[in-house]
Amino acid sequence: MKIISIIVPAYNEEKSVLELYKDIIKSCELLESNKRISNWELWFINDGSTDRTEKMILELMKLDNRVHIISFRKNFGKAAALQAGFRHVKGDLIFTMDADLQDDPAEFVRFIEKIDEGYDLVVGWKQKRLDPMEKRLPSKLFNTVTSKMAGFKLHDFDCGFKCFRREVVESLDLYGELHRYIPVLAYRNGFRITEIPVHHRERKHGRSKYGIERYMRGLLDSLTTTFLLRYSDRPMYFFGRIGVLMAVVGFLICMILTIEWLCGQAIGHRPLLILGVLLIIVGFQSISTGFVCNLIIDKTYRSSYREDHIKMIQ
Numbered sequence: 001m002k003i004i005s006i007i008v009p010a011y012n013e014e015k016s017v018l019e020l021y022k023d024i025i026k027s028c029e030l031l032e033s034n035k036r037i038s039n040w041e042l043w044f045i046n047d048g049s050t051d052r053t054e055k056m057i058l059e060l061m062k063l064d065n066r067v068h069i070i071s072f073r074k075n076f077g078k079a080a081a082l083q084a085g086f087r088h089v090k091g092d093l094i095f096t097m098d099a100d101l102q103d104d105p106a107e108f109v110r111f112i113e114k115i116d117e118g119y120d121l122v123v124g125w126k127q128k129r130l131d132p133m134e135k136r137l138p139s140k141l142f143n144t145v146t147s148k149m150a151g152f153k154l155h156d157f158d159c160g161f162k163c164f165r166r167e168v169v170e171s172l173d174l175y176g177e178l179h180r181y182i183p184v185l186a187y188r189n190g191f192r193i194t195e196i197p198v199h200h201r202e203r204k205h206g207r208s209k210y211g212i213e214r215y216m217r218g219l220l221d222s223l224t225t226t227f228l229l230r231y232s233d234r235p236m237y238f239f240g241r242i243g244v245l246m247a248v249v250g251f252l253i254c255m256i257l258t259i260e261w262l263c264g265q266a267i268g269h270r271p272l273l274i275l276g277v278l279l280i281i282v283g284f285q286s287i288s289t290g291f292v293c294n295l296i297i298d299k300t301y302r303s304s305y306r307e308d309h310i311k312m313i314q
Contacts, residue, residue, distance in 0.1 A: 001035060001036070001037055001038035002036070002037050002038065002091070002092045002093050002112070003037065003038055003039045003040065003041075003090065003091045003092050003093075004028070004031075004037050004039075004040045004041075004091045004092070004093045004094070004095060004108070004112075005040070005041050005042075005043060005085075005089035005090060005091030005093070005094045005095070006024060006028075006040065006041070006042045006043065006094075006095045006096075006097065006105075007043050007045065007082060007085035007086070007089065007094060007095065007096045007097075008020065008042065008043070008044050008045065008096075008097055008098070008099050009045045009047055009078050009081035009082060009085070009096075009098070009099065009160075010044055010045065010046055010047065010049065010053050010057070010099035011046075011047040011048065011049055011053070011075060011099075012049045012050060012051045012053060013049070013053050013099040013100060014049070014051045014052040014053045014055075014056050016099050016100055016101050017044070017053060017056045017057060017060070017099065018056060018060070019101060020099060020101055020105075021042070021060055021064075021067070023101075023104070023105045023106075024042060024105045025064075026105070026106075027105035027106050027108050027109075028040045028105075028108070030109075031108060031109060031112070034109075036109065036112055037112075039066075040066060040091070041066050041067075041068065041089065041090065041091060042066055042067050042068065043068045043069070043070065043085050043088060043089060044057045044067070044068070044069045044070075044099075045069075045070050045071075045072070045081035045082070045084055045085050046069060046070070046071040046072060047072050047075050047076060047077070047078070047080075047081045048072045048073060048074040048075035048076065054069070054071055057069045068088070070084045070085065070088065072084075077176075077177070078160075078179045079174040079175055079176055079177060079178050079179040080174070080175065082096060082174055082179050083172070083173070083174040083175070086169040086170070086172060086174075089169070091166065092165070092166055093112065093115060093163055093164065093165065093166070094163070094164045094165075094166065094169050095108065095111065095161075095162070095163050095164075096160060096161070096162050096164075097160055097161045098160040098161070101201060102200055102201045102202070103124070103160065103161040103198070103200075103201075104198065104199045104200075104201055106199070107124070107161070107196075107198045107199060108163075110196055110198075111124075111163035111196065112163070114163075114194060114196055115163055115165065118192065119192045119193065119194045120164070120165045120167070120168050120186065120191035120192045120193065121162065121163070121164050121165070121168050121182075121183065121186045121191055121192070121193045121194075122162065122163045122193075122194055122195065122196060123154055123156065123157070123159055123161075123162050123183055123193065123194070123195040123196075124156065124159040124160075124161030124162060124195070124196065124197075124198035125154070125155040125156045125159060125195045125196060125197050125198060126156055126159055126197075126198060126200040127155070127197040127198075127200075128200060129200050139156075139158065142157070142158065142180075143155060143156060143157055143158070146180075146181070146184070150181075150183075150184045150187065152187060152193075154183055154193070154195050155195060156195070157180060157181065157182075157183055157184070158179075158180045159198070161198055162182065164186075165191075167191075168186050168189075168191050171185075171186070171189045171191075172185055172186070234294070235289075235290055235293035235294060236290035236291065236293065236294045237290075238290070239286045239287065239289045239290030239293065240286070240287055240290040242283075242286050243282075243283045243284065243285070243286030243287035243288075243289075243290065244283065244287065245283070246279045246280075246282055246283035246286065247279065247280050247283030247284060247287070248283075249279050249283075250275075250276045250277065250278070250279025250280035250281075250283060251276075251280060252276075253272055253273075253275060253276030253279065254273070254276040254277065254280065257270065257272060257273055257276060
């Protein structure tokens with residue numbers, strides 16, 4: 001039987017912590033009674049809360065030794081919170097969920113059933129989302145753009161309610177806003193991903209921590225993730241294409257100017273001449289950068305095994 005770990009990032013959620021803990025206990029005890037799991041642990045990641053969130057969690061720890069806390073001195077964001085949790089959990093399956101009571105722990109069993117079908121990561125899909133319109137519309141746009149860029153479709157990349165096999169979380173390295181792109185990063189590492197509709201509850205306490213600014217930062221991180229997904233192990237495809245294109249355009253410009261010079265026209269004062277030469281130089285520099293990156297990647301892969309890319313069958 002499995003041991004499950006639940007990671008809950010929390011920022012100023014003092015009114016939600018106790019109720020969420022009770023919901024989690026109810027669901028985990030049901031899983032234990034049905035022999036679906038053998039044990040469980042709950043990790044709260046206090047992300048620099050300024051209210052009584054940390055105190056509430058510490059009180060829960062005194063009552064239940066399955067409850068743990070990692071507390072940040074300041075607010076570092078959800079990616080850092082998840083990364084800290086990933087490095088401390090001991091479970092075979094890892095759940096992540098938000099602390100605002102909108103994720104329903106009763107869904108744990110459905111996630112586990114999907115994992116048992118052979119998937120490595122199961123993402124929640126808030127099919128009937130109970131958030132205000134100003135949050136739903138940017139999210140819909142974000143998921144549409146991310147699906148196009150990533151090359152596979154999910155309805156809700158950014159849903160905080162997920163279930164992972166342990167090897168998936170061990171392969172992740174989160175920072176910035178990359179928690180939004182966990183499915184993309186897992187897909188890049190060759191893991192099997194699917195989604196299930198989940199019950200989404202209305203927010204009872206506090207207010208959402210997400211705004212337009214976070215979606216803007218997320219857009220920039222999406223460019224980073226797309227680059228990593230497509231070119232991390234073959235950088236020449238990126239730098240080489242750019243370099244060849246620039247060099248060819250520069251060569252054509254210089255060829256046209258040379259023909260004009262042979263026909264008697266002065267070209268020394270033409271800005272186009274400088275542009276053509278510059279494009280050729282920068283193009284070759286870009287190609288050279290691709291070669292150097294390929295050499296580094298090749299040496300890295302030869303000197304060590306990429307265990308996070310290997311599925312062991314025994």
